[in-house]
Amino acid sequence: MKQILIITLIVFVQCKVEAQQINTDSTQIAKIFDWSLNHAKAYDNLNVLCKKIGHRLSGSAGMYKAENWALRTLKEMPFDTVYFQECMVPKWVRGKNENASFVFINNKSSKTKGKYGKLNVLSLGNSEGTNGKPIIGPLVIINDFDELEKRKDEIKGKIVLYNFAFKQSYIRTFNGYGDAVKYRSTGASRAAKYGAIAVLVRSVSTAPDNHPHTGALRYDTNYAKIPALAIGVNDAILLNSLYKNGKIDISINSDAHMEKDTIGHNVIGEIYGTNKLKNYITVGGHLDSWDIGEGAHDDGAGCVQSMEVANILAAINYKPKNNIRVVLFANEENGLRGGTKHAEKAIENNENHIAAIESDAGGFSPRAFTGTMNNEQLQKFKSWLPLLWNYGITEMNSGGGGADIGPLKEKMNTPVIGLSPDSQRYFDLHHATTDVFEAVNKRELHLGAAAMAALIYLIDLNGL
């Protein structure tokens, strides 16, 4: 009986301690969201990044301007140290000329002169161009790689259009992206293998519009580096409808080319932990963007949200035990050199990385965190859901992370976590000219910053 009483007492005391702990957490988390919604500067920072600097592809003038702005801005924030971490980055240049057109001759028409039309195009990142003169050739439309293999004998000397449509049925649009992006990333080399002279890729886009969406391709060095361009979805639909009734010739002009690697930087701010150990919690986004639009959601949003974490922790007067490192990564879009360098340096410096969080899925209303970590860590991670529920985070899921923090996972087995905002709008503007500041909502952006700060607070307080 005495034993039972003691056990009951222990359980009771434990419950009370836990209840108190949770109470403290929820008060701090309420403060985090309250402060962020009322006072955060992320939106104003994003305005400057988008409107004063604009797009900022690796190796471009915009990249250097953005790096300097970021260094300057971080220095004005409550960090203990702010610095550049150098890394070589690729320099891909779109060049001046970029256009494509078609001539259609209807099978049933007696006219010898075809119908002419222009196409909305953007060279894919890393693509080679047409060397100063147009590439002209007959079009062959391929709906997926299975069809490519079946029709491989028809490809030689042709211009291939990959007409794979983004599957709108996916509720989480990142699944649709995963499905469709392989035509953009590997389609050029797979067509070159069979003798294609250029490829067009239907834009990986959910939007009901004709804006082309660029993005990186990877050449397989076994095959010719043929030019590859994204075309607007409506243009792809138009070509497909014409294709059934006749013959289409395509003309492509592109000055796109690679230049030699150049110096870039991760831009880093750190808050020193009170325990004075080499323990780090990293939070970041990538500073580079494609060379069109303003890289507002991709990934200006993730950068300014990560920066804001420092303001938020200072505002609630929380002194982290561990070092909090904010990284604005270089070169996520076409090389991942920043993320790779950061992980290499972490190993070199014998750093212990407790967790890394990335925001690179747009600055929309936060709905979930997704984490890749071991089961025990996952249990702890998921146990925080009730603390975040009232702020719109209704899921803590297994999986994912972020491209730039991927190397930390790979090389050091660091638990990695991605912020998952509502994904409905993201692929409307991802890698397109429409990814501009005006598409970002202040409250949504600041909720995301608060969600990341809250998670860092929980990890710092409780470990992972």
Place this chain on the structure above:
Amino acid sequence: MKQILIITLIVFVQCKVEAQQINTDSTQIAKIFDWSLNHAKAYDNLNVLCKKIGHRLSGSAGMYKAENWALRTLKEMPFDTVYFQECMVPKWVRGKNENASFVFINNKSSKTKGKYGKLNVLSLGNSEGTNGKPIIGPLVIINDFDELEKRKDEIKGKIVLYNFAFKQSYIRTFNGYGDAVKYRSTGASRAAKYGAIAVLVRSVSTAPDNHPHTGALRYDTNYAKIPALAIGVNDAILLNSLYKNGKIDISINSDAHMEKDTIGHNVIGEIYGTNKLKNYITVGGHLDSWDIGEGAHDDGAGCVQSMEVANILAAINYKPKNNIRVVLFANEENGLRGGTKHAEKAIENNENHIAAIESDAGGFSPRAFTGTMNNEQLQKFKSWLPLLWNYGITEMNSGGGGADIGPLKEKMNTPVIGLSPDSQRYFDLHHATTDVFEAVNKRELHLGAAAMAALIYLIDLNGL
């Protein structure tokens, strides 16, 4: 032993039946979302409503155009009957002239001539104007009703600015709206009681901009009907900063006035139920909008989503047992005459209303349903959450419904349910010129339509 076996068997069979039922439901619900995301016409319909018709305040030319468009469009859809339900609606007219300006004289300045500035204003709906000549008077700024009561002796002959700021801290912005809207709806009469000659109301807005947001006021007939105008948030902040350092005179011009009631209509489409009873499940939005912008989110979105339910049920080949009634309600914004008439007619016709659903919180990403009903019904309603979770509906909450279906609740005790989309962006554009088609996302709109169709399917199949 035999008894236990029999009980076990019964439980097993029951479980299997339930499992099958749930399986059927989830297959149908998957079809609903799939079809809606790929084929729904709600977005195209909204485009026509916003761009070809535009805003459509009760009694305006736009209202008549919208009613005729809606009737025509419903007739082309899979309804068994489509009809107008007549109701008298108020006719408030903004008029041609509408402007306001200020003159500021700094206390510390020796200049006698003040600093002049224009203000961004919109007369509040139902407000009277200034009768063809400006109203000019000294400004008194009041932050909330408590302050009004304390300073009631200072109000006579003055123009009052209610400078109550939308509280950004609320995660669910409708709570912030509820908090702030009373200054817009009752502020004029409360100031008139103490002799104010006009009021300005800081716009009930979450946006970091200066667009004024209109909306209805209600005059207390015990006091003078003084003019009331919304002013942009930035203008309110400016006046407040000047006010601390000197004296401000305000000049207001407004031709706003009420005309006599006119004929309007609820526009209704019905799918006849297979059970041929007078049982109804109603789904709707309101067709009227304010006389600025395009009423895209408020509530063109709710209208086209409700209409789409008919397309969706037909597409999945579901024949409802009960009558499904789609109502595009008249006059939600400044009278609720449509909703009231609809409930009156329902009583008159001895209709039995199983449930009513409204979409009037914007066409954003759906996140929840909220229902007002008895406990038993609420249990059933909440039990459907797992069926909707994968489509982004992560809450089925108690409370709420919709303004237009409120009279069904009041008069007939009908269970009422509101679609709750993500609320972060809604009060950026609610009742402002920025509520236009371009602010609506196709996928988000169609997810909302699908969510409503899925809920109607569940209610029709299982009762409530």
